[in-house]
Amino acid sequence: MKLAYDGVSARIQQGLWWVVLLVAMALVAPVQAKAPVRAPATTKTVLVMGDSLSAGYGIDVRQGWVSLLDQRLKSTNARWAVVNASVSGETTAGGLSRLPAALARAKPGVVVIELGANDGLRGLPVRDMQANLDRMVKLSKASGAKVLVIGTRMPPNLGRAYTEGFANAYATVARTNGVTLLPFFLEPIMLDRAAFQRDNLHPTAAVQPRLLDHVWRPLAPMLR
Template structure:
């Protein structure tokens, strides 16, 4: 399947500068907007901000509630072929950790997603999570380290902890104390934006340079 990506993308190469650019978000319930209207989630708010500040960009939210890294790894090639994103946001792992799944499996699955995205020519933002201490110090530290290590290995953007700005604010969560409430979504977007914006700018510059090269 990976071998199909460059060939499939080639017909799109020439008009890329004139077409809409895409951010693909591969996440779980934290990005899917669990427990709220679709337009209230941080990914939908990202789409609104892009429309205001970076015209020509769109967001495709391929997040699924309950998704694991294994699920994301199984879907990534299809999503890449379907949407041809310029930037991929990978925000998975929370469900792996809460279920105590082996760290090596999560690392392998995330690596597959990053590798496929980069192979398709997309820039990647890896969004990390942290686990509660009841899972044990070795597991929680190892879980957090997965994201740092993969970002360094693949040279991706990194946001270490999606929920950092609200983690200690009980009022920012729904009754289950796991999913952020609608009123917290703007804070999440404000946290993601500084890590994401440079990737958007870099992708736009690359497209401009490619367009100039074609004209020459």
């Protein structure tokens, strides 16, 4: 397993507003995702399967980190294009149900999986989330794609056993399948309230480049 980072700063445990952030993410109702558009045959595709953090909730979708990734690739590596199949409010079960069709359409060279927060906030068993993520990774690898798993963290008020089990689920899936792991997507901005929209829930457009840079570190070697 290739770890993008060895750990997450203990400072993320600070601030009661973090609990509010995560709870609100679970309240963002899933919306119908548009069918991913197959990239031209001359390009390779990065398929992103995520929730509201990757769907650009509350901002112009063109300002979201996934769109910025597409722009970066077009300017630096014309061989790659991005298909964003993220859905606000998505769970790992929902992502798993949509993945086969997304793989068939996009035929990706890389699959980025950014899911799980809504599972935790709905109180779903960690073993179920882990099983869904594991199946998504296996399906992606079977299609011939490399995989980047992007993790999240649960607030400490859910209890140490749950929060540690939740984090370990991502590590276990990545390790057993031999894929790349980014442990915590929001790590670069978690303690910066100005990095979030007026509702203090979702990242602003201004910090999307920081989130892209955070993902770019483990993702870039996969595009070579």
